[in-house]
């Protein structure tokens with residue numbers, strides 16, 4: 001079925017599963033959690049149908065899933081897992097460990113809100129908790145990009161200049177459960193693009209080694225510094241991989257950031273994930289009314305593209321960050337980082353940060369236009385849009 | 396004041412699928428509360444995540460619907476903070492034996508005085524039908540399309556082997572017997588474990604009511620629940636009959652009995668002790 005490149009209509013989860021299958025992982029470990037389930041169920045079916053030669057372990061929790069892929073990767077295997085929300089949070093301890101051990105696991109972080117209160121709907125508070133783990137972090141806007149990102153992710157992760165785990169943020173339900181036409185590469189193409197994983201260090205009887213031994217103060221800082229350095233190397237590697245991807249598959253699928261109508265824009269919206277598509281549509285509409293509006297998409301959240309962002313939006317008068325997350329007690333995470341990017345720079349635009357779409361609340365055209373109006377009136381450090389005052393009674 | 400089952404009914408209507416086994420558990424639980432004439436304000440029902448873990452929301456008692464797998468430690472926290480409260484922990488077999496499996500042996504061997512009811516449907520219901528640690532070998536699900544090949548955990552045998560001082564099994568299709576078992580579990584001093592066979596009519600097409608109705612049999616009248624080895628043996632009978640009833644019961648000091656002894660001796664630190672501990 002992989003002989004010719006095909007355009008097919010697939011559920012987002014299935015597209016990811018197909019991409020993962022094409023990358024030939026040796027080990028998959030996962031625990032079910034809505035809305036990640038379809039990805040892993042598709043992979044289980046592929047293993048059952050003999051379409052994917054991978055060891056598939058249905059472990060007893062996400063902590064175990066992350067630990068199992070850590071072990072598999074340490075043994076030199078290409079390893080994959082997927083989770084969301086509470087499951088993602090339960091993985092966190094292991095994620096730090098995985099990055100510290102420089103193991104290039106790929107993880108689909110389906111994005112869903114976190115408890116309490118319990119929600120199964122989308123926002124991106126979950127995977128942003130991994131901000132400082134050392135994971136390379138990419139966010140997909142649509143299903144084609146999600147599919148492509150997975151193929152790129154293994155290559156970025158396994159590059160010897162990087163050797164870090166990569167997570168792909170993908171909006172739960174909005175992407176995972178929606179059907180879109182996607183171009184599916186052939187196995188041959190993917191094999192050429194992504195050769196088998198060649199670990200630098202791995203657990204083999206030929207050269208015994210211990211991973212993760214205790215360090216004293218004379219080593220620890222250097223180990224962390226090298227992690228940081230690997231993140232910085234990833235910046236270049238992401239760009240190179242994007243180019244190579246374009247050459248091989250005939251389409252550019254993005255690198256660190258993406259811009260839409262930003263060149264002469266006076267107002268620029270900034271966001272990540274599927275919300276970017278809504279913002280593109282609104283920007284287009286506003287352009288027709290003669291308003292100079294553009295959109296900046298953050299595709300790579302780690303390594304954070306400080307320079308690229310500043311270059312892309314410093315010509316604007318007003319920057320409006322729309323994000324489905326909140327660093328409680330501070331501001332939206334993205335707004336915080338965009339502000340940091342501008343510190344000490346010339347031509348700093350005005351900037352407003354809005355928190356929208358938490359726990360699956362729709363971000364409508366009206367939501368965005370309200371944000372636009374407010375940002376034009378004055379700067380907002382961190383304002384929640386669409387709050388229902390009736391639900392805010394003091395107790 | 397004599398209460399009825401209705402006194403424990405909450406304002407939310409259960410969201411379970413029509414025919415779900417968990418309805419039987421809810422009914423039996425309310426019956427048991429009424430029979431013991433417990434004050435709803437003195438009951439806390441603590442659960443994890445799963446279809447079965449939605450139960451606290453349907454009761455008029457206090458409740459915590461917490462995190463997947465964490466019901467037992469949270470229930471223990473409630474009990475420690477207020478030993479007067481009747482703590483009933485509820486949830487699914489996945490919650491208990493997969494993600495929360497690490498907590499079970501410790502709650503049991505601690506012999507903390509609470510009741511733990513696990514609704515066993517041998518599948519993950521809430522996430523729509525994946526294999527569970529209680530699923531049979533060869534059982535096919537969306538996550539095990541080539542059949543499960545991991546041995547199932549037997550909840551009652553497991554509970555007894557890790558030190559539960561009360562272990563019983565009921566069936567949600569037999570509400571009267573289940574009520575008796577819940578009453579016995581709540582009145583037991585110490586960690587009381589009750590497995591309830593509670594079919595998932597939507598996703599488990601193998602372990603149905605019919606499947607269980609043909610097998611479920613009360614333990615023989617002469618059976619004495621005082622022999623651990625015998626209890627584990629009887630709990631593991633699974634082929635043609637599946638026994639229900641109290642498999643094991645033992646009187647032992649509870650965690651709270653131990654703690655209260657220490658608490659009795661608590662006194663302020665003397666200035667002299669402070670000086671010494673600074674050295």
Ligand SMILES: Cc1ncc(C[n+]2csc(CCOP(=O)(O)OP(=O)(O)O)c2C)c(N)n1
Pocket residue numbers: 031032033034062086087090444445446447448462463486487488489490491494514516518519520521522527595
């Ligand atoms: C940390 C975490 N991982 C996974 C999930 C998804 N999840 C919710 S309930 C459940 C299992 C449900 O099975 P069980 O506990 O047996 O309860 P049932 O629904 O069958 O009553 C899973 C995997 C979650 N909520 N949190």
Ligand code: SF4
Pocket residue numbers: 410411412414415416417446447516520521594595596597598
């Ligand atoms: S899915 Fe199964 S366990 Fe969940 S409510 Fe429906 S019947 Fe009950």
